[in-house]
Amino acid sequence: MEMAIRGLGLLAPGLNGWDAGRAVLAGLSPFQPDAVPEPDAAILPPNERRRSSDCVRWAVHVAQEAMAQSGLDPGDVPTVFASSGGEMGVFDKLCRTLAHPERTVSPTLFHQSVHNAAAGYWGIATASQQSSTALSCYDDSFAAGLLEAVTLVCVERCPVLLVAYDLAVPVPLSQARPITTGFAVALVMAPSTDESPAVMQVRLEEGDAVGTGGLADPVLERIRQSNPAARSFPLLSAIATGGERIVRLGLLESQQLVIELGPCRL
Amino acid sequence: MPPSAQPMAPLVLSAYTLVTANGRGVGPVLEALRTRRSGLAPCDFEDVGLKTYIGRVAGLEEFALDHELAPFDCRNNRLAWLGLQQDGFMVAVAEAKQRYGADRIAVVMGTSTSGILETEHAYRMRDLRTDTLPEWYRTRYRYTHNMFSLGYFVRTCLGLKGPALVISTACSSSAKVFATAARLMQTGLCDAAIVGGVDSLCLTTLYGFSALQLLSSGPCRPCDEDRDGLSLGEAAGYALLEPSDKVGGRGTVALLGYGESTDGYHMSHPHPEGAGAMRAIKDSLVRARLRPEHIEYVNLHGTATVGNDSIEDKAVYGLFGARPACSSTKGWTGHTLGAAGITEAVISALCLTHGLLPGTLNCRRVDGSLKSRILRENQTGSVSCVLSNIFGFGGNNCSLVLGKL
Numbered sequence: 001m002e003m004a005i006r007g008l009g010l011l012a013p014g015l016n017g018w019d020a021g022r023a024v025l026a027g028l029s030p031f032q033p034d035a036v037p038e039p040d041a042a043i044l045p046p047n048e049r050r051r052s053s054d055c056v057r058w059a060v061h062v063a064q065e066a067m068a069q070s071g072l073d074p075g076d077v078p079t080v081f082a083s084s085g086g087e088m089g090v091f092d093k094l095c096r097t098l099a100h101p102e103r104t105v106s107p108t109l110f111h112q113s114v115h116n117a118a119a120g121y122w123g124i125a126t127a128s129q130q131s132s133t134a135l136s137c138y139d140d141s142f143a144a145g146l147l148e149a150v151t152l153v154c155v156e157r158c159p160v161l162l163v164a165y166d167l168a169v170p171v172p173l174s175q176a177r178p179i180t181t182g183f184a185v186a187l188v189m190a191p192s193t194d195e196s197p198a199v200m201q202v203r204l205e206e207g208d209a210v211g212t213g214g215l216a217d218p219v220l221e222r223i224r225q226s227n228p229a230a231r232s233f234p235l236l237s238a239i240a241t242g243g244e245r246i247v248r249l250g251l252l253e254s255q256q257l258v259i260e261l262g263p264c265r266l
Numbered sequence: 267m268p269p270s271a272q273p274m275a276p277l278v279l280s281a282y283t284l285v286t287a288n289g290r291g292v293g294p295v296l297e298a299l300r301t302r303r304s305g306l307a308p309c310d311f312e313d314v315g316l317k318t319y320i321g322r323v324a325g326l327e328e329f330a331l332d333h334e335l336a337p338f339d340c341r342n343n344r345l346a347w348l349g350l351q352q353d354g355f356m357v358a359v360a361e362a363k364q365r366y367g368a369d370r371i372a373v374v375m376g377t378s379t380s381g382i383l384e385t386e387h388a389y390r391m392r393d394l395r396t397d398t399l400p401e402w403y404r405t406r407y408r409y410t411h412n413m414f415s416l417g418y419f420v421r422t423c424l425g426l427k428g429p430a431l432v433i434s435t436a437c438s439s440s441a442k443v444f445a446t447a448a449r450l451m452q453t454g455l456c457d458a459a460i461v462g463g464v465d466s467l468c469l470t471t472l473y474g475f476s477a478l479q480l481l482s483s484g485p486c487r488p489c490d491e492d493r494d495g496l497s498l499g500e501a502a503g504y505a506l507l508e509p510s511d512k513v514g515g516r517g518t519v520a521l522l523g524y525g526e527s528t529d530g531y532h533m534s535h536p537h538p539e540g541a542g543a544m545r546a547i548k549d550s551l552v553r554a555r556l557r558p559e560h561i562e563y564v565n566l567h568g569t570a571t572v573g574n575d576s577i578e579d580k581a582v583y584g585l586f587g588a589r590p591a592c593s594s595t596k597g598w599t600g601h602t603l604g605a606a607g608i609t610e611a612v613i614s615a616l617c618l619t620h621g622l623l624p625g626t627l628n629c630r631r632v633d634g635s636l637k638s639r640i641l642r643e644n645q646t647g648s649v650s651c652v653l654s655n656i657f658g659f660g661g662n663n664c665s666l667v668l669g670k671l
Contacts, residue, residue, distance in 0.1 A: 095385050114660060123528040123531075138408065151452070221604075
């Protein structure tokens with residue numbers, strides 16, 4: 001299956017936007033993951049922005065960045081949102097409320113709890129009626145999201161926005177799911193043309209996790225292992241260094257998503 | 267280059283099963299439809315004090331998953347397990363595994379809340395002084411509450427090694443699994459797929475829908491002039507999808523088309539003109555190579571909220587006029603949320619197979635403002651083409667066309 005990459009978005013400590021992230025991943029800038037970035041997600045109408053969760057703003061922020069680079073109209077682009085746990089911060093608030101004798105759940109908190117909250121807010125912000133899927137595959141959520149996006153591009157012959165995100169999990173839920181840093185990434189994919197800035201071939205192979213992932217930089221590798229959305233690092237790093245490489249992403253310990261990248265100008 | 271739906275090859279539902287408050291397996295569900303016996307009863311779930319009716323599956327409190335499945339033990343996966351035991355489904359999957367190989371069968375599941383009930387329990391038992399969750403919970407989050415838990419569980423039970431994922435788009439989750447599975451098969455990433463959905467009762471949805479003032483105080487009454495909200499239910503359902511050139515003779519039930527869209531309007535209110543819903547329905551017809559006049563029965567989303575039923579009516583009447591018979595089956599099952607898609611797909615398959623058009627249970631007098639032809643009483647007769655609508659939070663819509671080959 002062949003398709004183009006038309007745009008990228010990135011947000012994580014020390015990786016504030018694709019341009020900054022590319023420089024870090026290409027080894028041109030030092031990695032300084034000191035401050036947690038604040039997404040502006042400017043595309044959200046003020047009311048929705050106020051109501052939205054952190055997850056939604058991180059996801060919408062990178063979606064907006066990738067979409068702007070692609071030059072496409074969001075109204076023409078179906079979306080895939082991949083997250084291992086979804087709205088963990090909202091679950092924390094909900095479960096605290098439900099553990100209280102009164103159980104006075106706020107209607108806003110309840111609708112924020114759905115796994116497709118980010119997808120829904122993006123749809124409202126862009127007034128798009130294109131299809132939208134929200135999914136999970138635990139630590140392999142990025143690879144599963146990529147699979148869903150790739151099949152959409154190939155079957156429907158249309159551009160697709162993929163957003164993968166997981167945020168730091170609040171205490172006490174973090175005792176069960178210790179994710180300590182936020183990470184959000186977005187890719188706009190489309191059927192390839194002669195002008196495509198990057199083209200990739202994607203296939204699925206049998207095989208265990210051996211040979212998948214793994215970054216040489218120990219600091220980045222630790223982030224890759226600590227956040228499901230950061231499992232995208234090997235692909236992002238290959239794009240940042242000009243492509244022309246094969247990237248393997250593990251899928252459920254029995255399969256690998258094999259991505260053959262052509263030259264990348266992104 | 268906006269996407270435009272292309273016709274698809276039919277996918278045979280070569281095995282399917284369903285557990286709802288009406289019973290375990292398609293036999294009891296069909297019998298309940300025929301005898302118009304609702305599965306809804308006054309809410310007796312845990313210590314919930316809400317005045318509402320629920321469609322609770324009996325017996326989930328009376329067993330636990332054990333041996334290698336013990337880490338997965340939670341209400342949602344118990345229901346998932348119960349579903350797998352019905353209608354010879356495991357045998358059908360084992361045979362498919364022989365035909366295609368374990369790595370060539372995908373698992374695509376839908377759920378809205380997964381095993382969040384475990385987290386609700388854990389929070390109640392947490393140490394308030396140190397804000398510490400109980401030890402038993404910490405190692406089991408991955409297998410119970412995490413959104414992928416259901417996919418992991420079903421894949422493990424069935425011994426499959428193909429791609430697997432869980433779709434969670436609120437109520438449309440287990441309708442969209444058909445679309446994702448169809449694409450995985452069309453691109454050759456698998457040869458067959460297990461699709462399905464499981465959603466179980468929990469405090470989050472009971473108190474959440476109550477907060478939105480969307481719960482009926484009695485059994486839900488879809489399309490009724492006095493409808494006052496939905497009744498929550500729980501369900502597990504599965505279907506084995508295979509290409510029609512490999513299996514299935516004349517008369518076999520198949521997925522003919524699907525359509526997916528969003529409203530792009532509001533998180534918890536549908537688009538006032540039903541624009542997103544119409545788009546999903548239209549796309550499902552294009553993929554099925556059918557015109558509106560081919561649809562004989564519409565299984566409505568029909569949640570019995572004031573808003574949903576009237577806006578869905580606008581969309582359905584706008585596309586079909588008052589010709590096809592329309593009904594909601596939520597009066598039997600309750601709204602099973604993330605499992606509603608598979609629940610109503612399996613009910614649609616039963617309608618096709620047994621020539622049954624279920625009249626809307628609990629609808630005493632049809633809302634006079636609804637223009638579609640709403641069935642109140644059951645009808646019998648051959649049916650060859652059915653549309654099933656599912657619309658969810660986040661304005662997420664999915665329509666499926668099922669028919670006989």
